[in-house]
Amino acid sequence: MRTKLSFLSCVWIFLCGSCVGRFVVEKNNLRISSPKSMRGVYECAIGNFGVPKYGGTMIGTVVYPKSNQNGCTRFDTSLSSKPGTFPTFVLVDRGDCYFTLKAWNAQKGGAAAILVADDRVEPLITMDTPEEGNGATDDDYIEKISIPAALISKGLGDSMKKALSSGAMVNVNLDWREALPHPDERVEYELWTSSNDECGPKCDSEIQFLKSFKGAAQLLEQKGFTKFTPHYITWYCPEAFILSQQCKSQCINNGRYCAPDPELDFSRGYNGRDVVIQNLRQACFFRVANESGKPWQWWDYMTDFAIRCPMRENKYTEECSDSVIKSLGVDLKKVKDCIGDPRADADNSVLNAEQDAQIGKDSRGDVTILPTLVINNRQYRGKLSKGAVLKAICSGFQETTEPSICLTPDMETNECLENNGGCWQDKAANITACRDTFRGRVCECPIVQNVQFVGDGYTHCEASGTLRCAINNGGCWKGSQGGRTYSACIDNRTKGCKCPSGFRGDGVNSCEDVDECKEKLACQCPECECKNTWGSYDCKCSDGLFYNRENDMCIGKYAATVASGGIVWMVILILAAAGAGGYAFYKYRIRRYMDSEIRAIMAQYMPLDNQPEIPTQTRHDV
Structure with a gap:
């Protein structure tokens, strides 16, 4: 709900002394890498809209438009960057229209980020959303702003304009890595909010955020990754105005705790005192749920109450609230004891603690804007949406300690x-x-x-590295023709591309076939007939001669046979002949041996026809 307190309320805060506080301007770094004369790190103020890239960085090239330099109308030319170039950061001048309208026009023009140069010499301020009206024809355009916005000093803006006018390129790195502290493995965050739901689109946006963020918030809390605390802004009525109609309708406990009237009309509808009591009930619900070990039930109560007990349906009542509390199983008596008697002329310890917490301590400034998210004691700036807030919370963890929810596709920025x-x-x-x-x-x-x-x-x-040719052919040329494929990529650790043999070119964009015949690089013997092919050539010899490519000459068929591997065949033939002879000799010896053995055995039983009988007494052992 990006709204500040009403005018009357702020007057009261000023009278009671609470308005004299310390509002801290949240900043991030802006590093200029070129031109050389501007190199350095500068501060810029984070806009209270759009999506700052908490935990990350963003590099871009600054563009200062020739027309529409305040960014209050649509840009005539596209601000989109071309592939292979840095994103565009459009630089516009402050003044003449709302900051949000400048950012919206820049986003529609294609810019990746907007830098607003201050028009006066002063400390950096926070660019906020307009109080009422939006200055654009697009409905609820503020919630559609997704680019980061930053305010830079007048001096830095003038230096950028001077460099750009001289033709220099201004390259900038927006750095949010230290915009939020990230001291340990747990993030502590607070949401300063209100139960008032009658402030139009801003309240609707906050309710939608609570519904969409509930699941992530409860998961982070249950796993122990975060510690969440809700807070509610109140102020006290100056003693001189306690008996006024304004104080009676907007305050409880005799003017000690007040909230703005929802309709800013004290004669009808719900009053500010109704809002204070419901805020107190929500704070007490959180206390009781926290004591029972289930602080994440606050998110269930908030979303259920917004659905079941809206102001516009006249259900913003104690009875409706009690029914929601009972449905969630929380001890209703403890909640009522915590609330106490809003009509009593006495302090309420819960609301006293809320007023104390509202005052800034250490590096955190006072909370003056509703709603305000505080992460690791630093106020969040930007759009209140699930993706933007979860990204900021995730950046609050030490690197490598982020919970798994921070690494899911849902967290991608797209x-x-x-x-x-x-x-x-x-x-x-x-x-x-x-x-x-x-x-x-x-x-x-x-x-x-x-x-x-x-x-x-x-x-x-x-x-x-190795295997680089497997990916897009290593970025080198590759061509196919006639069933042949050639590549200029060499699959080793070297870089670069080289056209293969038979081609010439840069190896990256093209490799052209070399005509070896026309350029007389081959097949130049008198008996040769040359024909160019893609990536090579064919050479034929006349008179039945054979072409030897290695020596680029024609030779006889016998010589060609020898020259083209005849020796190898001769060796093979010799080995084959030797093998066949050895095998024949082996078979002959075996047959002779077996034949003599068989004859000796058979001679013991009967004489052979073609040999004389051998006396047994003359037989000797062999």
């Missing part, structure tokens, strides 16, 4: 969907350097199929 996030890409191979994370999109050369691409991630990435 910046790569538009213009590839301004990162390098190879559409043909479907490879991109853009990667979405909860800390924002990152332009980082990828690893594809174990092949590391190297480069700046914005203007170029190229495959490196």
